[in-house]
Amino acid sequence: MNKQSSSAPSPRTRIRRLAEKANYEQQTLYAVIDEAYLCNIAFNDGTSTHCIPTACWRIGNALYVHGSNGGRLTKNLLAGTQVSIAITHLDGLVLARSAFNHSMHYRSAVIYGTFELVEDKQAKIAAMDALMDKIAMGRKHEARPGNDKELAATSVMRIALEEAACKISNGPPSDDEEDLQLPVWAGVLPMSIQHGEPIHADNGALATPEYVKNWAQ
Numbered sequence: 001m002n003k004q005s006s007s008a009p010s011p012r013t014r015i016r017r018l019a020e021k022a023n024y025e026q027q028t029l030y031a032v033i034d035e036a037y038l039c040n041i042a043f044n045d046g047t048s049t050h051c052i053p054t055a056c057w058r059i060g061n062a063l064y065v066h067g068s069n070g071g072r073l074t075k076n077l078l079a080g081t082q083v084s085i086a087i088t089h090l091d092g093l094v095l096a097r098s099a100f101n102h103s104m105h106y107r108s109a110v111i112y113g114t115f116e117l118v119e120d121k122q123a124k125i126a127a128m129d130a131l132m133d134k135i136a137m138g139r140k141h142e143a144r145p146g147n148d149k150e151l152a153a154t155s156v157m158r159i160a161l162e163e164a165a166c167k168i169s170n171g172p173p174s175d176d177e178e179d180l181q182l183p184v185w186a187g188v189l190p191m192s193i194q195h196g197e198p199i200h201a202d203n204g205a206l207a208t209p210e211y212v213k214n215w216a217q
Helices: 026-034 072-078 121-135 148-152
Strands: 038-044 049-055 057-059 062-068 083-095 103-113 154-160 164-169 187-190
Touching: 026 057, 026 083, 026 103, 026 164, 038 062, 038 072, 049 062, 049 072, 057 121, 062 072, 062 121, 072 154, 103 154, 121 148, 121 154, 148 154
Parallel strands: none
Antiparallel strands: 038 049, 038 083, 057 062, 062 154, 083 103, 083 187, 103 164
């Protein structure tokens, strides 16, 4: 995916419905991914079609996921199965004057391609460290790292972000001309994910780390 592009990188990434909301810029894609903790991976295993939610993170121009070596998702991804990945952030509900013109504010991304295995041990460890940083910056320095047995039982996989498209909707209600004078409230009901107050486990006399104290901020 180009850093700045007004065209889709491939025919299957070209947005046809509400094409004016399409965005093919690399930084937009990165922003959508970096704010997400989960993605949904759709694939066909030859018998049926599945869509599996899983943790995700980005390093450079690649999306990373991990899974158990014996899991169905891992086996299919490592078999070179073509996948479609979706990430969506819901930012609000758009209330128009007519029922059929209601919509939503959202930022979404769809990625196509195949995954590859991260084989080098140090690259694998670095990728898992990046996941820890995404969960909470500084956490990797406190939590016990994966041991050889745990690392061996886990596959870390990545997919290049070359074939992807974003769709952004953030405008006001779009009412038909004949509905503008209706005595009906119209506007946007904003939505967002908020950081809540940390819920402590039995930590004994351990001091609360700064990154935990700052979580809700």
